[in-house]
Amino acid sequence: xxxxxxxxxxxxxxxxxxxxxxxxxxxxxxxxxxxxxxxxxxxxxxxxxxxxxxxxxxxxxxxxxxxxxxxxxxxxxxxxxxxxxxxxxxxxxxxxxxxxxxxxxxxxxxxxxxxxxxxxxxxxxxxxxxxxxxxxxxxxxxxxxxxxxxxxxxxxxxxxxxxxxxxxxxxxxxxxxxxxxxxxxxxxxxxxxxxxxxxxxxxxxxxxxxxxxxxxxxxxxxxxxxxxxxxxxxxxxxxxxxxxxxxxxxxxxxxxxxxxxxxxxxxxxxxxxxxxxxxxxxxxxxxxxxxxxxxxxxxxxxxxxxxxxxxxxxxxxxxxxxxxxxxxxxx
Amino acid sequence: xxxxxxxxxxxxxxxxxxxxxxxxxxxxxxxxxxxxxxxxxxxxxxxxxxxxxxxxxxxxxxxxxxxxxxxxxxxxxxxxxxxxxxxxxxxxxxxxxxxxxxxxxxxxxxxxxxxxxxxxxxxxxxxxxxxxxxxxxxxxxxxxxxxxxxxxxxxxxxxxxxxxxxxxxxxxxxxxxxxxxxxxxxxxxxxxxxxxxxxxxxxxxxxxxxxxxxxxxxxxxxxxxxxxxxxxxxxxxxxxxxxxxxxxxxxxxxxxxxxxxxxxxxxxxxxxxxxxxxxxxxxxxxxxxxxxxxxxxxxxxxxxxxxxxxxxxxxxxxxxxxxxxxxxxxx
DNA sequence: CGGCGTATTTACAACGTTGTACCAACGATG
DNA sequence: CATCGTTGGTACAACGTTGTAAATACGCCG
Numbered sequence: 001x002x003x004x005x006x007x008x009x010x011x012x013x014x015x016x017x018x019x020x021x022x023x024x025x026x027x028x029x030x031x032x033x034x035x036x037x038x039x040x041x042x043x044x045x046x047x048x049x050x051x052x053x054x055x056x057x058x059x060x061x062x063x064x065x066x067x068x069x070x071x072x073x074x075x076x077x078x079x080x081x082x083x084x085x086x087x088x089x090x091x092x093x094x095x096x097x098x099x100x101x102x103x104x105x106x107x108x109x110x111x112x113x114x115x116x117x118x119x120x121x122x123x124x125x126x127x128x129x130x131x132x133x134x135x136x137x138x139x140x141x142x143x144x145x146x147x148x149x150x151x152x153x154x155x156x157x158x159x160x161x162x163x164x165x166x167x168x169x170x171x172x173x174x175x176x177x178x179x180x181x182x183x184x185x186x187x188x189x190x191x192x193x194x195x196x197x198x199x200x201x202x203x204x205x206x207x208x209x210x211x212x213x214x215x216x217x218x219x220x221x222x223x224x225x226x227x228x229x230x231x232x233x234x235x236x237x238x239x240x241x242x243x244x245x246x247x248x249x250x251x252x253x254x255x256x257x258x259x260x261x262x263x264x265x266x267x268x269x270x271x272x273x274x275x276x277x278x279x280x281x282x283x284x285x286x287x288x289x290x291x292x293x294x295x296x297x298x299x300x301x302x303x304x305x306x307x308x309x310x311x312x313x314x315x316x317x318x319x320x321x322x323x324x325x326x327x328x329x330x331x
Numbered sequence: 332x333x334x335x336x337x338x339x340x341x342x343x344x345x346x347x348x349x350x351x352x353x354x355x356x357x358x359x360x361x362x363x364x365x366x367x368x369x370x371x372x373x374x375x376x377x378x379x380x381x382x383x384x385x386x387x388x389x390x391x392x393x394x395x396x397x398x399x400x401x402x403x404x405x406x407x408x409x410x411x412x413x414x415x416x417x418x419x420x421x422x423x424x425x426x427x428x429x430x431x432x433x434x435x436x437x438x439x440x441x442x443x444x445x446x447x448x449x450x451x452x453x454x455x456x457x458x459x460x461x462x463x464x465x466x467x468x469x470x471x472x473x474x475x476x477x478x479x480x481x482x483x484x485x486x487x488x489x490x491x492x493x494x495x496x497x498x499x500x501x502x503x504x505x506x507x508x509x510x511x512x513x514x515x516x517x518x519x520x521x522x523x524x525x526x527x528x529x530x531x532x533x534x535x536x537x538x539x540x541x542x543x544x545x546x547x548x549x550x551x552x553x554x555x556x557x558x559x560x561x562x563x564x565x566x567x568x569x570x571x572x573x574x575x576x577x578x579x580x581x582x583x584x585x586x587x588x589x590x591x592x593x594x595x596x597x598x599x600x601x602x603x604x605x606x607x608x609x610x611x612x613x614x615x616x617x618x619x620x621x622x623x624x625x626x627x628x629x630x631x632x633x634x635x636x637x638x639x640x641x642x643x644x645x646x647x648x649x650x651x652x653x654x655x656x657x658x659x660x661x662x
Numbered sequence: 663c664g665g666c667g668t669a670t671t672t673a674c675a676a677c678g679t680t681g682t683a684c685c686a687a688c689g690a691t692g
Numbered sequence: 693c694a695t696c697g698t699t700g701g702t703a704c705a706a707c708g709t710t711g712t713a714a715a716t717a718c719g720c721c722g
Contacts (some may be wrong), residue, residue, distance in 0.1 A: 001444065001468070003708055014672050019710060027669060046468075048445040050385045051708035054677050059381060061424070068410055070607060075406030079399055082427050091424050091446075093392070096413050113332060114379040114678085115422075137332070137377075221611040254611050276401060280552040280585050282613045334678055345702050350680060358699055382678035385707050445708085 002043035011039035022047065058117050062090045062303055065107050065121040067099035071219075072275040073245065074122070077143075080296030081120060088304050090117065099124035099218070105135075113137035118303035123148065125186060139306035141299045145188045146316070153306070155298045155317045159189050162288045163196025164203075165323050166242050166270045169286070171204055173329060175240035175268055179212035181227040181252055182219060182244025193244050193272070212238055216248060224251025232259055232267075239267055240329075246271035246278050249285055253328065269328040283327030290321040333374035342370035353378065389448050393421045393634055396438050396452040398430035402551075403606040404576065405453070408474075411627030412451060419635050421448065430455035430549070436466075444468035449634035454479065456517060470637035472630045476519045477647070484637070486629045486648040490520050493619045494527025495534075496654050497573050497601045500617070502535055504660060506571035506599055510543035512558040512583055513550060513575025524575050524603070543569055547579060555582025563590055563598075570598055571660075577602040577609050580616055584659065600659040614658035621652040 004022075008015045013032055021028055021036040022045075028036070039045075053059050064081050066074040082092045093116060097103040104126050111119055118139040123131075131150045134140060142154045170178050180197050184190040194213065201208060211234055214227035224243055228251070231238055243249035249271030253263050261267050263283055271278060274289030298317045335353075339346045344363055352359055352367040353376075359367070370376075384390050395412050397405040413423045424447060428434040435457050442450055449470040454462075462481045465471060473485045501509050511528050515521040525544065532539060542565055545558035555574055559582070562569055574580035580602030584594050592598050594614055602609060605620030629648045 004710095005708080015708090016673080016710080017671060020671090023710085025710095029670065032670085046443040046445070048385070048708050049443055050381050050390060050445050051677090052710080054379070054381045054385055054679090054707090055709045055711085057677075069400065069413065070403070070407040070410040072401070072403055072406065072608075075403065075409075076401040078406075078409075078425070079401040079427060082400065082425060091426070093422050094409070094413060094425050095422070096410060112377040112380055114377070114381050221607070225611070250608065250611050254613060254615075257613055276552070277403075277581065277608050280556070280581050282585060282588055284585075335680095336678080346678090347680075347703085348701065351701090354680085356680095358701095360700060363700085379678050382707090383680080385677090385709090386679045386681085388707075 002045045007039045007043050007045050011035045061093050061116045063093045063111050063116040063119040065095045067124050073273045080293045084297040084300035101125035108135045111136040117307050120299045139303050141302045151314045153302045153315045157290045157319050157321045159192035160196040163193040164200045167197050167200035170240040177238040178240045179231050179238035180242045181214045181248050183213045183215045219245045221247050221251035224248030225255035228252035228255035242270045246273045246275045264329050286326045286329040289324045295319045333376045338370045338374050338376050342366040392424050392447045394424045394447040394450040396426045398455050404604045411624045415628040415631035432456035439466045442467040448638050451630045470634050472633045482645045484633045484646045488621045488650050488652045490523035491527040494524040495531045498528050498531035501571040508569040509571045510562050510569035511573045512545045512579050514544045514546045550576045552578050552582035555579030556586035559583035559586035573601045577604045577606045595660050617657045617660040620655045626650045
């Protein structure tokens with residue numbers, strides 16, 4: 001609880017001199033510097049971050065808004081953001097929204113300009129209107145979601161292209177009854193991935209029935225399992241499925257196995273996100289692997305530039321990705 | 332950026348009156364309250380949290396220190412902490428340590444008393460010395476780790492008993508060559524779980540060779556896979572393995588499968604933590620399931636009580652757990 | 663030795679908020 | 693009518709820090 005004042009009294013100098021020593025400013029007489037440093041050590045002084053930031057006009061925090069940290073993809077992403085934030089001396093405040101609009105709006109509203117220096121948000125259900133006049137008053141970056149037509153920086157991967165590559169891969173292994181799991185008109189990424197799916201089919205003149213486009217409200221294992229169950233119950237079941245995230249895919253794989261289908265022999269599965277587990281599952285999962293570290297870094301860097309007054313046009317940063325081919329498509 | 336002063340000028344009242352309205356204090360003439368509310372709306376006033384906290388002497392944040400958010404267990408835990416924190420109007424600041432001592436010590440040191448109102452820490456490599464004189468000056472709660480002999484509140488499960496139950500379960504299915512994966516003298520929880528393992532064996536007069544105690548430095552899939560590979564290469568391979576977390580278990584299952592072993596027929600596997608994925612893996616994983624929501628809630632509540640001046644003796648809160656029996660032990 | 667430029671230090675204000683103490687107006691009471 | 697209590701409102705200081713500008717000390721030149 002020692003303050004600059006306490007240290008100053010002990011060292012016999014002014015408060016400002018101590019402040020100068022602490023901040024490495026200006027010229028301080030060696031003699032005094034020594035005394036101040038001793039006093040600092042003796043009192044165990046720690047700067048009051050709140051007061052400092054009040055004075056400096058920054059907070060030292062950035063916010064990260066995600067649906068749920070318990071979703072591996074967001075856990076991994078958050079880890080990357082924290083790491084990247086540290087390079088700019090930022091700590092990360094994490095808020096969860098369960099992917100629902102009300103909490104998303106509420107969270108944005110609570111992020112006063114005085115609470116954080118910036119916000120990285122992963123919108124799930126936000127509407128364009130919710131973002132048109134920046135509700136936080138602070139630099140923002142949108143992750144993943146690209147469909148919102150708002151003048152806010154965005155970082156993500158080319159979803160259309162990624163989906164195209166995933167489906168091409170299925171086609172190249174000779175599959176021609178290719179389904180998708182995860183259609184959801186409320187999710188911009190879903191719409192884009194679906195477009196990529198159709199592109200890839202069209203490229204080779206393949207057509208698949210509309211029942212092959214399986215919707216999913218949430219993107220959890222359970223949803224993938226349920227969707228797969230419905231697909232396999234079709235008169236003509238698909239021989240490959242492209243899932244819009246890895247959890248859907250793992251759920252789908254399990255549902256298939258429960259019904260006696262072998263992956264990939266009977267039905268091949270591709271996921272999206274490349275979460276840690278997908279490398280070790282049985283079968284291991286072929287999946288689109290975005291460079292999550294690069295994603296986090298780019299987002300944090302954008303916030304950093306903006307908060308330093310950069311007012312260049314809105315940016316849309318594309319992050320590289322790869323297709324990780326694993327057992328679920330190599331039989 | 333509107334401040335109380337701006338609002339006050341617009342409404343034609345004093346700054347303090349606006350403050351009173353904002354905080355619902357005292358008696359304000361309806362007439363004035365109306366004017367103030369109008370001015371508040373007109374200016375879009377948002378309180379400056381930093382200034383408020385400087386004045387009030389609290390920060391509105393608590394810190395959560397974990398090894399890595401990308402580890403599903405910690406992702407799930409963090410989600411629970413955030414949820415619990417919200418019930419006390421706290422936001423959560425998350426720091427990662429990679430489970431290494433230096434970052435752990437550094438993080439604790441950086442948590443000034445003015446940065447957060449409390450800290451929930453999940454120590455991995457911290458030594459008793461690092462915690463003897465509370466380095467944060469703020470209420471702390473230790474998670475999971477119980478072996479550190481320090482006067483700090485602790486929340487966790489009864490690791491010895493949990494391990495005992497897990498191993499008893501393996502014994503009850505007729506296995507008698509039972510190994511463990513995850514031994515690590517630097518981890519208190521590992522030591523406790525190992526004790527429970529030995530307890531369970533002793534109860535039925537079973538003895539297992541020391542090679543059946545497989546060490547693991549980190550607790551990732553890879554470590555589990557490597558340990559399992561070594562176990563299966565023994566002259567007499569085990570017919571069951573108790574892994575000290577789910578990731579080790581999943582890695583072990585995969586390693587077994589790669590060598591043609593069937594789980595659970597040839598070798599049964601039990602995990603620890605019950606991460607989301609374990610319900611959907613192939614085979615689904617039998618595991619010890621701590622009540623993570625309760626864990627998070629208890630930790631946050633402890634911080635809350637302590638920060639309200641509660642100075643009762645150090646507490647050790649035991650959180651309930653169950654054994655979730657799934658396919659990896661039911662053949 | 664007076665004066666001047668540079669090195670070092672300091673007092674003061676300010677960041678935006680809230681607690682304290684005080685002031686004003688009012689009606690009610692003796 | 694003087695006093696008092698209640699209700700409503702305000703001025704001021706303070707939280708701990710740092711920027712600004714002004715003050716002091718130092719060394720050197722003429």
